[in-house]
Each structure stands twice: as C-alpha cells, then as structure tokens.
Amino acid sequence: MKRTMLSGNEAIARGAFEAGVKVASAYPGTPSTEILENIARYSTIDASWAPNEKVALEVGIGASFGGGRALVAMKHVGVNVAADPLFTLSYTGVRGGLVLVTADDPELHSSQNEQDNRNYAKFAKIPMFEPSDSQEALDFTRLALEVSERFDTPVMLRTTTRISHSKSVVEPSEPAAGPSTAGCIEKNPAKFVMLPGNARKRHTVVEERLRSMEEWACHQSFNRIEVGEGKVGVITSGVSYLYAKEILPDADILKLGLVYPLPKQLIRDFASRYDTLYVIEELDPFIEEQVRALGIAVHGKDLLPICGELTPARLNKALTAKDVQNYFVPSEPLPNRPPNMCPGCPHRSIFYSLNRLKAFVTGDIGCYTLGFMEPLSAMDTCICMGASIGNATGMTKVLDPEEARRVVAVIGDSTFLHTGINGLMDMVYNKSTATVLILDNRITAMTGRQENPGSGYTLMGEETTRIDLEALCRSVGVKHVTVIDPYDIEHTRNVIKTEMQRPEVSVVIARRPCMLVKRDPVKRQPSLAVDADKCTGCRACLQLGCPAIEWQPDAGDKGKAVINPLLCCGCGLCSQMCHFDAIGVRHEG
Amino acid sequence: MKDKVTNILISGVGGQGILLASEVLSEVLMLAGYDVKKSEIHGMAQRGGSVVSHIRYGAKVFSSIIPEGQGDILLGFELLETYRYLPLLRQGAKVVANDLKILPPPVTLGREKYPENIPQKIRQAFPDTLVMDGLAVASRAGNPRTANIALLGALSTALPIETSYWHETLQKMVPERFLEVNIKAFDLGRQTAASQI
Numbered sequence: 001m002k003r004t005m006l007s008g009n010e011a012i013a014r015g016a017f018e019a020g021v022k023v024a025s026a027y028p029g030t031p032s033t034e035i036l037e038n039i040a041r042y043s044t045i046d047a048s049w050a051p052n053e054k055v056a057l058e059v060g061i062g063a064s065f066g067g068g069r070a071l072v073a074m075k076h077v078g079v080n081v082a083a084d085p086l087f088t089l090s091y092t093g094v095r096g097g098l099v100l101v102t103a104d105d106p107e108l109h110s111s112q113n114e115q116d117n118r119n120y121a122k123f124a125k126i127p128m129f130e131p132s133d134s135q136e137a138l139d140f141t142r143l144a145l146e147v148s149e150r151f152d153t154p155v156m157l158r159t160t161t162r163i164s165h166s167k168s169v170v171e172p173s174e175p176a177a178g179p180s181t182a183g184c185i186e187k188n189p190a191k192f193v194m195l196p197g198n199a200r201k202r203h204t205v206v207e208e209r210l211r212s213m214e215e216w217a218c219h220q221s222f223n224r225i226e227v228g229e230g231k232v233g234v235i236t237s238g239v240s241y242l243y244a245k246e247i248l249p250d251a252d253i254l255k256l257g258l259v260y261p262l263p264k265q266l267i268r269d270f271a272s273r274y275d276t277l278y279v280i281e282e283l284d285p286f287i288e289e290q291v292r293a294l295g296i297a298v299h300g301k302d303l304l305p306i307c308g309e310l311t312p313a314r315l316n317k318a319l320t321a322k323d324v325q326n327y328f329v330p331s332e333p334l335p336n337r338p339p340n341m342c343p344g345c346p347h348r349s350i351f352y353s354l355n356r357l358k359a360f361v362t363g364d365i366g367c368y369t370l371g372f373m374e375p376l377s378a379m380d381t382c383i384c385m386g387a388s389i390g391n392a393t394g395m396t397k398v399l400d401p402e403e404a405r406r407v408v409a410v411i412g413d414s415t416f417l418h419t420g421i422n423g424l425m426d427m428v429y430n431k432s433t434a435t436v437l438i439l440d441n442r443i444t445a446m447t448g449r450q451e452n453p454g455s456g457y458t459l460m461g462e463e464t465t466r467i468d469l470e471a472l473c474r475s476v477g478v479k480h481v482t483v484i485d486p487y488d489i490e491h492t493r494n495v496i497k498t499e500m501q502r503p504e505v506s507v508v509i510a511r512r513p514c515m516l517v518k519r520d521p522v523k524r525q526p527s528l529a530v531d532a533d534k535c536t537g538c539r540a541c542l543q544l545g546c547p548a549i550e551w552q553p554d555a556g557d558k559g560k561a562v563i564n565p566l567l568c569c570g571c572g573l574c575s576q577m578c579h580f581d582a583i584g585v586r587h588e589g
Numbered sequence: 590m591k592d593k594v595t596n597i598l599i600s601g602v603g604g605q606g607i608l609l610a611s612e613v614l615s616e617v618l619m620l621a622g623y624d625v626k627k628s629e630i631h632g633m634a635q636r637g638g639s640v641v642s643h644i645r646y647g648a649k650v651f652s653s654i655i656p657e658g659q660g661d662i663l664l665g666f667e668l669l670e671t672y673r674y675l676p677l678l679r680q681g682a683k684v685v686a687n688d689l690k691i692l693p694p695p696v697t698l699g700r701e702k703y704p705e706n707i708p709q710k711i712r713q714a715f716p717d718t719l720v721m722d723g724l725a726v727a728s729r730a731g732n733p734r735t736a737n738i739a740l741l742g743a744l745s746t747a748l749p750i751e752t753s754y755w756h757e758t759l760q761k762m763v764p765e766r767f768l769e770v771n772i773k774a775f776d777l778g779r780q781t782a783a784s785q786i
C-alpha cells in the first residue's frame with residue numbers, strides 16, 4: 001500500500017485494524033491518547049473511553065473472554081490503576097488476543113513521574129514488545145495479538161513519548177484475512193475463575209509459558225543482530241536503538257523487539273564476541289540487570305543517565321565524556337515560557353479565589369494543575385488521578401478545626417469520575433469536614449478534549465446519558481451541593497468561602513465548558529480593551545495571569561495593562577477585577 | 590543531497606499552529622521521496638508554553654530528535670522562541686524568523702525582561718537570516734490565522750521541493766473552506782522570502 005506518515009499512536013491504531021481487533025478501550029493520557037482517537041475512525045472496531053484504566057482493561061478482558069481480539073491503551077501511570085486485573089489476567093490468559101499498550105513518558109513531558117513500565121512485564125510475567133518507530137509500532141501491534149493467542153497470554157506493547165508522538169514513514173498492509181466472526185460463549189471455569197485452587201494451577205502454566213517464550217524468542221526476526229565492524233557490541237531496544245545507530249554507527253547491535261522475556265541464549269552468544277559490550281536503554285537498567293544476571297559484564301548505567309530521556313547528545317556525552325560544542329549560545333538569560341491556562345479558561349477565577357481565601361489546596365491531575373503557577377499559586381499538592389479528595393480527608397484529620405477549614409480538594413469532572421468518587425464516599429462515610437471543588441468543564445481537557453461520562457457523548461460521537469454530577473454527589477450522601485458559574489468572580493469567591501466554613505462535607509461544582517470545546521454553544525465574545533486614560537497601573541487585572549493581558553512598563557507613570565485582541569476571548573474576568581472601570585468591549589478603529 | 594540528513598526545527602508558542610506546519614512539511618518531504626522523521630511534544634507543553642518540533646529528512650533517518658548543534662534550518666514563529674533554540678543550530682545554519690513578540694508570563698507580570706533587538710542578534714550569529722512579518726503576510730492573504738502557512742511558504746524557498754508538492758499537501762491537510770486562503774498565504778510567504786534573498 002501507499003507510503004504514509006504516521007505517528008506511533010496512529011500506527012498502533014492501524015495495526016489494531018489490520019489485526020481484526022473488535023474492541024478497544026482506554027482512558028486518555030498523554031502520550032497514549034491518540035491511539036483510541038484513531039482507532040475510533042475504523043468502523044470495524046468498537047472504540048470507547050472508559051472512566052478509568054482499570055475499567056478499560058476489564059472491558060478488554062471481557063471482549064477477549066468472549067472470543068474477540070481486544071486492545072487497551074493507557075499512559076504509564078494508568079497501568080498502576082489497571083494493575084489489579086492485569087496481574088490476574090496473566091494467570092487466566094486469553095481467548096481472543098489481548099494487547100495492553102503502555103505509553104511511557106521518560107523526561108515527564110506531561111506526567112507526574114517517569115516510571116519505567118518494562119518492570120510491569122517482569123512483575124506481572126507478561127511478554128512485552130517495544131517498537132523503535134511507527135512501522136514497528138504497526139507491525140508489533142499485529143504481532144502482539146498473534147503472540148497473545150499463540151501463547152495464551154496478554155501481551156504488553158510499550159511505547160515512549162518519542163515513539164508515540166514521532167511521525168515516520170509507514171507502509172500499511174491490508175487487514176489480515178481470517179475469521180472475523182462474532183464472539184461466542186465458551187465456559188471454562190478452570191481457566192477463568194481465579195479462586196485459589198484454580199489460580200495455583202494457572203501459576204505453573206504462567207512459569208512454563210515464560211520458559212517456552214524465552215527459548216522461542218531466540219529465533220524470531222524481531223530480535224535481530226545488525227553486523228557492523230565487529231569491535232563493539234550493543235544491546236538495545238525501542239527508541240534507544242535509534243540513538244545507538246546515530247552515535248555508534250559502526251557497532252554490532254542486538255536489537256531486541258521483545259524486551260521481556262529476554263532471549264537468554266541469543267544474548268549469551270552475542271555477548272561472547274565482544275570485549276566491549278554496552279546495554280543502551282532509557283530509564284531503569286532493565287535489560288542490563290538481566291544481562292548481568294547471566295554473568296555477562298556490560299557497560300550500562302555506569303555511563304548512561306538513569307533519569308530523564310536519552311537523546312543523541314546525552315548518549316554521545318555518556319560514551320565519550322564530551323559535551324556538545326554549541327556554535328551559538330545567547331549571552332543573556334532568557335525569560336521562561338511555562339505553560340498557562342488558556343485565555344477564557346473557566347478554572348482561572350477558581351484559583352484566584354482560593355489564593356485570596358488562603359486555602360490549602362489538595363490538587364489533582366488536569367489542566368487545572370496549572371493553578372500551581374504564578375500568579376495564581378493556589379495548588380499545594382498533586383499526586384495522582386483522584387488523590388485530591390483522599391488527601392484532603394487525611395489532612396483534616398491531623399489539623400485543628402480552624403486550620404482544617406482551609407483545606408479544599410480541587411478536581412476536574414473527568415478525574416472525579418475516574419477515581420475521585422471513591423474518595424468522596426470515604427469523606428461522607430468517615431465524616432470528613434473538607435470542601436470539594438469539582439471543576440466541571442464538560443470535557444477531558446488536558447489530553448486534548450476527549451469525551452467522558454459527564455460530557456454526554458461517546459468516543460464514537462454518539463449522544464449518550466450524561467452523568468449528573470449533582471445527583472451523584474447527593475446520592476453518596478453529600479448534603480450541600482452548590483453549582484456556580486466561575487465567570488462570576490464575586491459569587492464564586494463567596495460560595496467557596498461559605499462552604500470552607502461549613503463543618504461538614506460540601507461539594508461546589510464550578511460549571512463552565514472549556515473554551516476549546518467546539519460543540520458547546522459558548523462562543524468567543526468580542527475581545528476587550530483597556531482604556532489607557534482610565535488605567536491607573538494598579539495591576540489588579542494581572543493577578544489573573546491571563547495570557548491576553550500584557551504589561552507595558554513604560555506607559556504612564558507606573559505602567560499600564562494592555563489586552564492582546566488576538567488572544568482575548570472576552571470572558572470578562574479582568575473587567576470584574578478592575579476598580580477603575582478601565583476594561584470594556586473593544587471599539588474598532 | 591539524498592545521502593545527507595537535513596535537520597529542520599520549527600519553534601514557537603503553543604497554539605501558534607506549529608503542529609500543522611510541521612505536519613505539512615513532513616508530508617511534503619515524504620511525497621518528494623525522502624525518508625522523514627518528525628518529533629514534538631504534545632499535552633501540557635502546548636498550553637501557551639515553548640514548543641519545538643524536529644523534522645529530519647534524507648535517504649535514511651534514525652533518531653527523530655535532532656542532535657544538538659546540528660540543526661540546518663530554524664523556522665521560528667516568535668522572536669524569543671527563535672532566539673531560545675539557536676543553540677541547536679550548526680554554524681552557517683539558515684534562520685527564518687517571524688517578526689512577532691508574544692510576551693511570556695514572567696514578562697507580562699513585570700518580573701523579567703524580554704530580550705531586546707533579537708533580529709539583529711540572530712543575524713549577527715547567523716548571517717543567512719530572514720525576518721518576516723508573518724501576520725502581515727497572512728492578513729494580506731485574507732486571514733491572520735494563516736501566519737503559520739505564510740511562514741512555511743518562506744521556509745519553502747530553502748528546500749529543494751517543487752511548489753506542486755506543497756499545494757497538494759495543503760489540499761490534503763487543510764479543511765476545504767480554509768484551503769484557498771492558506772494556499773494564498775503560502776504563495777505570498779514564498780514570494781516575500783524570494784524577493785528578500
């Protein structure tokens with residue numbers, strides 16, 4: 001077929017299509033999100049957003065047990081959420097092939113940690129493929145599904161940000177010919193009911209499976225040797241293979257497509273040919289430790305960084321101890337450009353209010369984590385999806401009642417439905433006094449605006465039941481649920497203040513769609529402008545940290561604010577901040 | 590030419606259309622028969638943050654990240670973000686810079702200063718520099734939001750690719766109702782750059 005440029009994520013979606021996958025489920029998370037968005041374009045696959053990664057995997061398991069092929073996708077930390085079913089799925093094995101894509105994020109481009117999920121393969125005793133480019137991402141997705149059925153095991157496919165989001169040339173194939181019949185019920189309790197008596201027997205099956213795969217993997221083309229000058233040997237995989245080719249173009253390379261289980265005999269044979277052997281891998285010494293356990297001396301993390309992603313420059317420095325010689329470096333310090341909430345973001349006034357109210361904010365994962373940034377500076381913790389609510393409960397238990405009133409949990413709509421609701425049940429059940437703020441912008445925004453159970457639409461674009469957040473909170477026993485419009489700063493601040501004082505659980509739902517949601521009837525309003533004659537340079541509007549408001553230090557005596565009409569979408573927050581009535585609708589000319 | 594890998598960087602502020610520009614560029618290079626790789630970061634970094642996209646092409650490309658100090662061409666959508674990524678370039682590299690300042694939060698808050706005279710500083714280090722007012726060119730084309738494509742037009746003068754590939758790719762990637770204005774912006778950007786060489 002015709003050559004095409006695909007990202008790793010697009011290629012995985014294509015691979016799932018070609019392999020005849022029936023069901024795909026995921027929770028969005030950078031850098032994995034586009035896998036399901038692209039799968040949703042193939043009409044042969046039922047693609048859906050699950051409320052969280054655990055549910056996504058359980059849906060995939062159900063599809064597999066019904067006899068269909070399934071793919072589930074998540075970011076690295078999502079596998080922590082899905083780990084419970086994953087470890088036992090390893091014991092049951094599959095009926096239809098099942099592949100779990102874990103998209104890791106070395107360098108934490110958009111994550112709260114940089115855990116190396118290759119460790120999950122070893123921990124859960126599940127084979128793991130690791131592609132080096134988009135063509136391999138497609139090929140390995142197909143391969144993973146075949147291997148899953150052949151060895152009766154779930155298979156993991158691990159990408160990293162530079163694989164997920166890099167585009168490279170791919171030659172797609174036609175979908176595999178084969179039975180694409182509907183699933184059917186087939187009872188097999190000894191295999192699918194993991195009570196101790198059955199599970200004990202399945203554990204021995206798992207160990208035997210790994211042994212046979214290890215031997216099999218020594219003779220497969222995805223684990224290949226590339227012959228160079230024969231002086232230096234390199235064992236590598238994934239994106240690190242590309243960097244090894246850049247920096248050591250003459251080395252002999254054992255490129256591993258399957259990073260677990262390792263082909264031990266192949267590694268022994270390869271290693272025996274070289275005096276100098278490197279294991280080149282990002283993050284943990286995952287391959288290195290297993291190679292060392294074979295009694296083979298290698299260089300690895302004695303030279304390479306364990307933190308952050310590898311790059312050609314970092315690899316070169318590690319191997320040659322030489323820094324890059326930059327031709328030009330600016331001689332002055334450059335101002336940073338941190339990410340910021342968009343102009344018109346409904347989260348802005350919330351964090352402004354929390355800042356003014358001197359709240360201690362237990363935070364969560366989403367765009368609103370940017371409430372941490374100056375000048376809003378109103379997020380004090382961020383651990384994982386859903387953590388804000390439990391964290392708030394725990395804090396209030398150790399503070400005296402006056403201090404405890406300052407504790408507010410802030411969580412987005414999608415994150416609340418992901419794992420926040422459990423924390424709220426605990427709050428009610430165990431009589432917490434903290435306040436919960438649900439920022440309901442009607443979308444999963446940070447990952448690029450995906451639907452969720454509160455948005456009223458499915459991944460495939462169909463209308464569906466919208467979960468009623470107020471009713472949900474009330475149903476678990478919250479007596480005080482208030483809905484506010486965060487575009488009204490004064491009301492927002494007053495409501496939060498009142499609820500913080502209340503000595504029992506209360507939930508405030510701040511409802512206003514994300515400015516970037518196209519479907520909602522929220523239109524950009526005419527942009528606003530600062531009347532330079534009225535502006536006194538008091539800087540009150542700057543406290544919002546809106547990217548559309550710029551400061552002109554040389555205007556007037558003290559400087560003046562000016563609004564960038566290309567960025568401003570007329571939300572009106574700044575005009576509410578202005579004490580001098582200096583901000584109004586822009587008059588053309 | 591096809592033996593050597595050429596390294597292009599596109600930098601700017603999240604939301605300026607860097608993603609579309611780099612998509613168009615890599616598609617064009619693929620159509621022209623090259624091996625191409627492209628890499629950038631999505632997600633959090635895009636929310637008004639500093640963004641850089643790497644595009645590499647040649648007979649065979651391995652790493653999608655450009656080795657530091659080996660950039661051949663930098664297309665900057667904003668002056669500070671052009672200045673910031675100059676250390677990635679080799680001596681004698683070509684720079685196409687959009688003559689636009691977007692003040693970052695530390696500057697709008699009055700805590701840090703936006704560097705002065707960036708175009709002159711770039712030219713001093715890289716004589717083969719073109720500074721173009723992309724917004725003005727895009728406005729002449731009929732829509733200020735096509736500045737990214739106008740700048741791509743300027744960049745195209747530095748690449749050995751026929752115009753037909755560019756038009757074909759824009760047709761494929763730009764929604765139909767915006768196609769005409771984008772092609773016009775591309776052509777105007779290309780002409781503007783050609784007339785300044």
